[in-house]
Amino acid sequence: MPEIIYIVLAAVVALVVGFFLGRQMAGKARQDVEAQAQGRAAELLQEAEAKANRLREERIQQAKDKARQVRNESEQEIRRLRQEADQDLAQRREVVVQQEASVKQLTQASQRQLEQVQRKEKELDVLREKVSNEAQRQQEKFEAQEEKRRLHHEQLAAQLQEDQEAADALRHQLQQQLETIAGLTAAEAREQLVESLKNEAQIQASSFIKDTVAQARLTATKDAKKVVLETIQRTAAEHAIENCVSVFNIESDDVKGKIIGREGRNIRALEAATGVEIIVDDTPEAIIISGFDPVRREIARLSLHLLVKDGRIHPARIEEIVAKTRKNIEEEIVEIGERTIVDLGIHGLHPELIKMVGRMRFRSSYGQNLLQHSREVANLCATMAAELGLNVKHAKRAGLLHDIGKVSAEEPELPHAILGMELAKKYKEHPDVVNAIGAHHDEMEMTALISPIIQACDAISGSRPGARREMMESYIKRLKQLEETANAFKGVNQCYAIQAGRELRVIVDAENVTDDRAQELSSEISQKIEKEMQYPGQIKVTVIREMRAVAYAK
CATH class of the missing domain: 1.10.3210.10 (Hypothetical protein af1432)
Incomplete structure (x- = not known):
């Protein structure tokens, strides 16, 4: 029993000692672990700081590279913008120079027109002075004739008064004689006297009427001339003599090549669309537009202006511009008619008549x-x-x-x-x-x-x-008759008389007219012109057959 107790006590003591020893060993191990953890943490902290430094340096380098790239791109963009600005400035300077040249030309043309107007005004002043002097002389003659007529009327009135007094005396004397000699009553004598005076008055009145009518006939022609002269003197309208040629001014002769086009396709398309002849010759900085119809010439001139200004000159663009210009001309015709009736103070005119006035x-x-x-x-x-x-x-x-x-x-x-x-x-x-x-x-x-x-x-x-000018009217009638003669044939779409009537250009429908028929058509038109018309020289008949294929992509 005591041994067991000793053993138990020994075990308890051993446990207590082991417990304390284990505790000390565990504290030491914990200290070692903590020391290792602190060292590891320090190592990790150092590695993190190094990694952060590397990342910071990489980020800084990337930012520097990005900034350098942005700066280079900005410098390139600035250089490009400067080049564009320089080019635009050069173009603007060129445009300003061209505009100055155009303004100079317009100024010179205006100066010439002003000189012509001043010369016409001087001629008009001379004519007006002549007409005024003539009218004054006519007025003086008319006043002198009026004075003579007034004096003549006064003389006739005085003569009539004297005749009246003589008739009264004669009547009184006759009345006494009739009453004394004839034994007539006063009423009978009065009737005979009235009859006698009536016959005498009729004779004098007839003479007066005859003189008055003769005087009126004498002055009527002069009065009519006076009215006509005063009417002409109050009206002074301008006269614009039309011709068959318009001049289109260009800035340089380089534009002529664009207008002609490759193998002349542009100028042919323009002539076919407008019906005029485009003459590109050695005339400096000018192109001649020839045609008897002023509307066609104006359409051609405006179309050329738009094409040259736009710079894109090809057949499709030419047809588009001509169609647009023709529409604008029609609107301008209506505007001219409306402005004319407003200027003249005419109201209530039918729209179709207004359009004709504009034409x-x-x-x-x-x-x-x-x-x-x-x-x-x-x-x-x-x-x-x-x-x-x-x-x-x-x-x-x-x-x-x-x-x-x-x-x-x-x-x-x-x-x-x-x-x-x-x-x-x-x-x-x-x-x-x-x-x-x-x-x-x-x-x-x-x-x-x-x-x-x-x-x-x-x-x-x-x-x-x-x-x-009589010749201009007969010339235009002949050109119109030429076009009407060709348009009467079947298959003809358009017909234009060009080169002052020496050539007739006929455009036919390619679907209805074959090549052989086109040759026959030119011969038939020329024969009909020979039979029905009179003209100087010869007329060239050109029949044009052009095939076009059109499709739309949708």
């Missing part, structure tokens, strides 16, 4: 611009109607529309006066206006009071020196 700007009559001629006739008619006490509005309206038949799109085989009358009647114009238009060339009877005025003013406007 007058691009037509000529015997070389005289038709719109300027019609405006002048309208102003002359208004002035003359006011002098004669007639309807001024109707006279001005008829004066503007008197040549409206010359710009009709139909152009039937009727005189332009009759055709204009039919158009005015169609668009509900006043009967006096209709009659004045139809009768201004004596092709129908004048029934309106303003009709002689329209005829006289038309003659006044057309008879001024240099206002008209």
Whole structure:
């Protein structure tokens, strides 16, 4: 029993000692672990700091490289922008130089036009002075004649008074004689006296009326001349003589090659689309546009201006620009007509008549611009109607529309006066206006009071020196007849008379006309021209057949 206790006590003591020893050993091991952990942590911290330093240096290097790259790109962009700015500045300087040259040319042209206007104004002043002196002389003659007529009337009145007194004395004497000798009553004597005085008064009245009528006939012609002279003196319209050539100015001769195109395709497309002849010769900085129709020449001139300005000159672009220009010209025609009627103070005109008035700007009559001629006739008619006490509005309206038949799109085989009358009647114009238009060339009877005025003013406007040229009208009629002759054939799409009527260019439908038929067509047209027309020299007939294939990608 005591041994067991000793053993137990020994075990307890051993456990206690082991516990304390294990605790000390565990504390020492923990210290070792902590020391190792601290060392490891220090190593990891050093590695992290080194890695962070490397990453920081790499980031800094990358940022420096990125900044260097951005700086290089910025410098390149700045150099590019500077080059573009220099190029743009050079182009702008070139444009400014070109504009200065153009302004210089326009200034010179304006100066020449100003000199021409001043010269015309001087001539007009001389003419106005002559007309004024003549009118003053006529006025003095008229006043002298009026004074003579007044004196003559006073003498006739005095003579009539003396005759009346003598008749009274004679009546009293006859009454006494009749009562004394014949034994007549006073009533019977009065009847015989009244009959005697009546016969004498009739003789004197007939003589007075005859003298008055003769005097009126003598002064009527002079009064009419006075009205005409005053009307011409109050009206001074410009005269624009049309020709068949327009000049298109270019900045340099290099543009001529672009207009001609490869193998002449551009100039052929332009001539086919506009119906005029484009003459590119050695004339410096100028291209000649030839054609008898002023509308076609204007379309060609504006189209060339847009093509040269745009720089893209090829057949498709030419057709597009010509179509656009033709539409703009039609709008301009309406605007010209509206501006004309506003300037003249005419209201209520039908839109179709307004459009025809605008087309007058691009037509000529015997070389005289038709719109300027019609405006002048309208102003002359208004002035003359006011002098004669007639309807001024109707006279001005008829004066503007008197040549409206010359710009009709139909152009039937009727005189332009009759055709204009039919158009005015169609668009509900006043009967006096209709009659004045139809009768201004004596092709129908004048029934309106303003009709002689329209005829006289038309003659006044057309008879001024240099206002008209008969050759121009016959020349244009011949060119129109040429085109109408070719258009009458089947398969002809377009036809243009060019080179002053020496060549007829015919464009046919490629689908309906074969190559063989095109050759036959040129021969048939030339034969018909030989039979039906009279012309100097020879006319070249050129038939053009062009095949086109068009498709659209959608």
